[in-house]
Amino acid sequence: MAEECKPILNTGLRGVTIASTRISDVNGKEGKLVYRGYLVKDLAEGASFEEVIYLLLYEKMPNREELASLKADLAAVRALPGEIISALRTRPQDALPMDILQAGVAMLAHHDPDVHEEGSRDAALRMGIRMIAKLPTLLAAWERIRTGKSPVEPSPDLGHAANFLHMMNGEVPDEELTRFFDTCLVLHAEHSFNASTFAAREIASTRAHMYAAVAGAVGSLSGALHGGANTRVMNMLMKIGSVDAIDDYIRNEIETGGKIMGLGHAVYKVDDPRALILAPMSEKMGKRVGETRWYDISEALEKKAKAAFRKHKDMDIFVNVDFYSASLYHSMGIPRDQFTPIFAISRIAGWVAHVLEEQFAEAAPKPMLYRPESEYVGDYCGPEECILESIDKR
Ligand SMILES: CC(=O)SCCNC(=O)CCNC(=O)[C@H](O)C(C)(C)COP(=O)(O)OP(=O)(O)OC[C@H]1O[C@@H](n2cnc3c(N)ncnc32)[C@H](O)[C@@H]1OP(=O)(O)O
Numbered sequence: 001m002a003e004e005c006k007p008i009l010n011t012g013l014r015g016v017t018i019a020s021t022r023i024s025d026v027n028g029k030e031g032k033l034v035y036r037g038y039l040v041k042d043l044a045e046g047a048s049f050e051e052v053i054y055l056l057l058y059e060k061m062p063n064r065e066e067l068a069s070l071k072a073d074l075a076a077v078r079a080l081p082g083e084i085i086s087a088l089r090t091r092p093q094d095a096l097p098m099d100i101l102q103a104g105v106a107m108l109a110h111h112d113p114d115v116h117e118e119g120s121r122d123a124a125l126r127m128g129i130r131m132i133a134k135l136p137t138l139l140a141a142w143e144r145i146r147t148g149k150s151p152v153e154p155s156p157d158l159g160h161a162a163n164f165l166h167m168m169n170g171e172v173p174d175e176e177l178t179r180f181f182d183t184c185l186v187l188h189a190e191h192s193f194n195a196s197t198f199a200a201r202e203i204a205s206t207r208a209h210m211y212a213a214v215a216g217a218v219g220s221l222s223g224a225l226h227g228g229a230n231t232r233v234m235n236m237l238m239k240i241g242s243v244d245a246i247d248d249y250i251r252n253e254i255e256t257g258g259k260i261m262g263l264g265h266a267v268y269k270v271d272d273p274r275a276l277i278l279a280p281m282s283e284k285m286g287k288r289v290g291e292t293r294w295y296d297i298s299e300a301l302e303k304k305a306k307a308a309f310r311k312h313k314d315m316d317i318f319v320n321v322d323f324y325s326a327s328l329y330h331s332m333g334i335p336r337d338q339f340t341p342i343f344a345i346s347r348i349a350g351w352v353a354h355v356l357e358e359q360f361a362e363a364a365p366k367p368m369l370y371r372p373e374s375e376y377v378g379d380y381c382g383p384e385e386c387i388l389e390s391i392d393k394r
């Protein structure tokens with residue numbers, strides 16, 4: 001046996017460039033996010049989610065005909081196979097929506113003949129478009145089923161954002177709500193090699209199909225340190241309950257080494273540019289529904305946490321995308337545990353673009369299977385060269 005145990009080390013690949021990409025650029029120092037050359041700030045103001053899907057998948061902004069054609073393609077494949085609706089009806093009511101989504105992605109693969117077209121870019125793109133169209137239907141159907149209601153059929157007359165809200169709530173949203181939700185989809189669509197996208201690319205690097213890669217990405221996004229943070233931000237705001245209780249909450253988290261959800265980022269060393277857009281949206285949506293409490297707590301928490309981190313930890317901390325999306329989604333009437341699945345129905349656009357790039361971009365040399373090294377720090381039960389013998393002597 002080794003005399004001294006070496007500690008387990010995981011540096012999270014921080015700062016390691018493992019591949020190049022043409023899809024997006026996250027500038028952590030300046031707080032700039034670019035999708036295929038366009039600042040996300042400009043896209044949030046001037047582009048619809050469908051335009052962003054087109055930009056990510058086809059590498060350029062669509063003209064009017066191209067956009068109309070993509071919209072028609074998406075609307076045509078929104079419906080779910082009846083077997084999947086039936087399967088959803090058999091799931092326990094308290095199943096986590098991210099688990100439903102991940103299982104739903106795997107089930108959708110059973111119904112897609114393109115999974116047999118190994119090595120075809122066209123088939124991979126068709127699978128991606130089907131998933132972008134169908135995941136909102138899946139999520140909305142689950143919300144209806146778990147609350148004892150009948151799923152609402154997708155409407156070919158509504159855009160992506162309005163159709164989703166219609167399928168969730170059973171009523172067509174007004175223009176303002178639709179625009180706010182559409183902007184949320186634009187803002188969450190893509191973020192280079194974040195954990196879930198890396199998971200998708202790693203799976204794609206084995207030449208597994210689009211559904212396999214996306215199912216893995218959904219699992220990765222669900223975690224509290226990644227997309228799952230938005231649900232936890234809302235839990236935290238509810239636990240805090242009022243602006244007066246913020247100081248105690250922060251003190252306790254700092255003293256116990258806890259994490260304040262929605263703060264910190266692996267890449268941004270300034271405020272996340274998406275949070276800067278989401279914050280005023282959250283305030284406006286709060287005013288619209290006559291309840292700014294959650295925005296007010298978020299705003300005060302941001303200020304107080306930044307000051308407390310500077311004072312007690314001698315460090316600067318910043319808001320990430322999940323901080324203000326929580327109060328915003330809450331004001332939109334979206335259930336807390338659906339916040340992360342909603343992130344997924346936007347990020348699916350980025351995942352599909354990355355799988356296509358991983359598997360089909362012209363590259364020299366060809367992209368390789370991801371296979372990093374690890375250092376074994378466990379024991380050897382006997383001399384390294386005769387491990388089998390040591391098993392025999394048990
Ligand atoms: C869509 C997204 O995925 S955005 C991220 C969503 N996740 C969250 O909001 C969860 C809370 N945040 C975090 O856990 C982290 O900030 C992460 C995982 C996102 C990034 O983590 P890291 O790259 O390790 O951050 P970083 O190296 O800057 O951390 C430095 C220090 O700040 C601390 N820190 C970072 N974020 C937080 C936080 N939210 N609350 C308290 N302390 C924090 C770390 O614990 C570390 O402290 P230490 O040096 O005393 O151990």
Ligand SMILES: O=C([O-])CC(=O)C(=O)O
Nearest residue numbers: 191193194195266267321
């Ligand atoms: O890039 C990251 O590490 C996390 C993130 O903000 C995202 O995926 O949107």
